[in-house]
Amino acid sequence: MKDKLKTVIIGDIHGCLEEFQELLELVDYKSPDVEIILAGDLIDRGPESAAVVALCRKLNLRCAQGNHDLKFIKWWKNAGSTNDVYDKHPHYNQLSDEDVNYIARMSPYIKIDDNTIAVHAGLKPGIPLEKQTKDDLCYIRYIDQQKKFVSLKKINNIGSIEQAGAHFWTEWGPFGYNIIYGHQVWEEPRIDKFDDGTACYGIDTGCCFGGVLIASCRSGFFGLPWIAIAVSSSACFTLGAGGAGASLGFSVASTFWFGGWSEGSGSALVILTWIAPPGPAPPHRL
Ligand SMILES: [Mn+2]
Numbered sequence: 001m002k003d004k005l006k007t008v009i010i011g012d013i014h015g016c017l018e019e020f021q022e023l024l025e026l027v028d029y030k031s032p033d034v035e036i037i038l039a040g041d042l043i044d045r046g047p048e049s050a051a052v053v054a055l056c057r058k059l060n061l062r063c064a065q066g067n068h069d070l071k072f073i074k075w076w077k078n079a080g081s082t083n084d085v086y087d088k089h090p091h092y093n094q095l096s097d098e099d100v101n102y103i104a105r106m107s108p109y110i111k112i113d114d115n116t117i118a119v120h121a122g123l124k125p126g127i128p129l130e131k132q133t134k135d136d137l138c139y140i141r142y143i144d145q146q147k148k149f150v151s152l153k154k155i156n157n158i159g160s161i162e163q164a165g166a167h168f169w170t171e172w173g174p175f176g177y178n179i180i181y182g183h184q185v186w187e188e189p190r191i192d193k194f195d196d197g198t199a200c201y202g203i204d205t206g207c208c209f210g211g212v213l214i215a216s217c218r219s220g221f222f223g224l225p226w227i228a229i230a231v232s233s234s235a236c237f238t239l240g241a242g243g244a245g246a247s248l249g250f251s252v253a254s255t256f257w258f259g260g261w262s263e264g265s266g267s268a269l270v271i272l273t274w275i276a277p278p279g280p281a282p283p284h285r286l
Contacts, residue, residue, distance in 0.1 A: 006027075006034045007035050007037060007112055007217070008029075008035065008036050008037065008215045008217045009038075009112075009180045009203065009216040009217075010036060010037070010038055010039065010203075010213065010214070010215050011040075011181075011203040011214060011216075012039070012066065012183070012204045012206075013038070013041065013042050013046070013207070013213065014041055014043065014044055014045040014049070014068070014207065014208035015042070015043055015044065015045060015048050015049035015051075015052050015091070015208065016048070016052070016208055016213060017047070017048035017055070018048075019212075019213040020052060020055070020213060021055075023213055027215050027217060029059070035062075036059070036061050037061070037062050037064075037110055037112065037118050038056060038061055038062070038064065039063075039064050039066070039118050039119070039120055039181060039182040039183075039203065040064045040066025040067075040068075040069055040138070040182060041066030041068045041069060041120060041182060041204075042056060042063065042066070043068050043069060043072060043091060043103075044068045044072075044089060045068075045208040045209075046208040048091075049094075050094035050095055053102060053103065054096070054099055057098060057099060062107065063106045063107070063110075064106065064108065064109050064118050064120050065106035065107065065108060065134070066121075066138060066182065066183065067120065067121065067138040067139050067183065069106055069138075070134065070135075072089075072092065072103060073100075073103055073104050075092070076100060076104075108132070108137045109129070109132075109137055112180075115177060115178050115198065116177060116179075116180070117177045117178070117179055118179075118180045119137050119179060120137060120138050120182055120183050121136070121137060121138055121140045121141065121169075121181060121183040121184075122136075122137070122140045122141075122169040122179065122181050122183070122200075123136070123140070123169065123175050123179065124136045124143065124147065124149070124169070125143060125169065125173070126147055126172075129177070136149065139183075140169050140183075141168065141183070141184060142155060142166040142168060142169065143166060143167060143168075143169050144164065144165050144167075145165050147172070150164050150166040168184070170190075170192040171192070173192060173194050173198070173200060174194035174195070174196045174198045175198065175200070176196075176198065177198055178201070179199075179200045180200075180201045180216055181200065181201070181203070181204075182202070182204035183204060184204060185204050185206035185209065185211065186202050186205060187205070187211075188205065189201060189202060189203050189205065189214060189216075203216050
């Protein structure tokens with residue numbers, strides 16, 4: 001696929017159709033030089049999972065498969081082994097054959113350029129990108145000294161991440177790529193920078209839990225190399241537009257320059273500028 005000038009990466013939508021649509025408008029998604037890439041977890045938790053999948057499919061958006069997407073496909077391949085899942089996930093029953101195919105065809109990761117990838121959860125340290133397993137790419141969170149995956153359940157059983165001798169996966173970097181990922185909910189976007197000039201960008205700010213949905217935009221917007229635009233969920237908006245910037249916690253001066261915010265219809269709009277990541281220049285600089 002030919003590289004487009006403006007690349008926009010959106011993380012865990014989780015059925016939050018309204019916020020997703022708003023964000024699409026915001027990044028001018030119909031423009032021929034804009035490409036939207038999704039970091040997975042389109043479904044579950046939010047109110048309109050089936051509609052989100054249908055929209056992404058109709059727009060033919062490339063999506064890195066998330067653990068929730070993978071979980072659905074595993075269930076579906078087992079011919080819907082249990083029916084009680086409909087109580088928990090009624091939208092499972094609302095997905096059309098085309099929707100199911102779209103989810104099944106999602107990529108384990110998406111290469112944005114030679115230096116940059118989008119993936120749902122992250123990478124396992126010390127393993128080449130091509131050799132990463134689907135489960136690691138979709139589920140990874142904590143890694144112990146033996147470079148083994150440590151589940152959230154195990155950490156909860158042991159007591160803490162430290163007691164489990166584990167670290168969040170990005171702390172084992174660099175990985176040879178700029179990595180934009182979702183999966184782990186942060187109060188504000190998390191950025192880990194490395195000596196080789198690459199960085200990891202965690203962009204899941206928990207829209208389905210009342211946080212915001214973020215679009216990480218590369219190149220071309222406002223003539224700057226990288227920016228992030230966040231649109232509030234309705235729950236977050238009730239925090240009050242006046243305090244939007246502060247209440248969302250976007251105050252990391254070394255990483256972000258707070259570009260300002262304005263009110264849209266029924267939502268607070270926050271525009272943040274990402275300082276260009278160090279190291280290799282994005283190849284599609286204006
Ligand atoms: Mn998720």
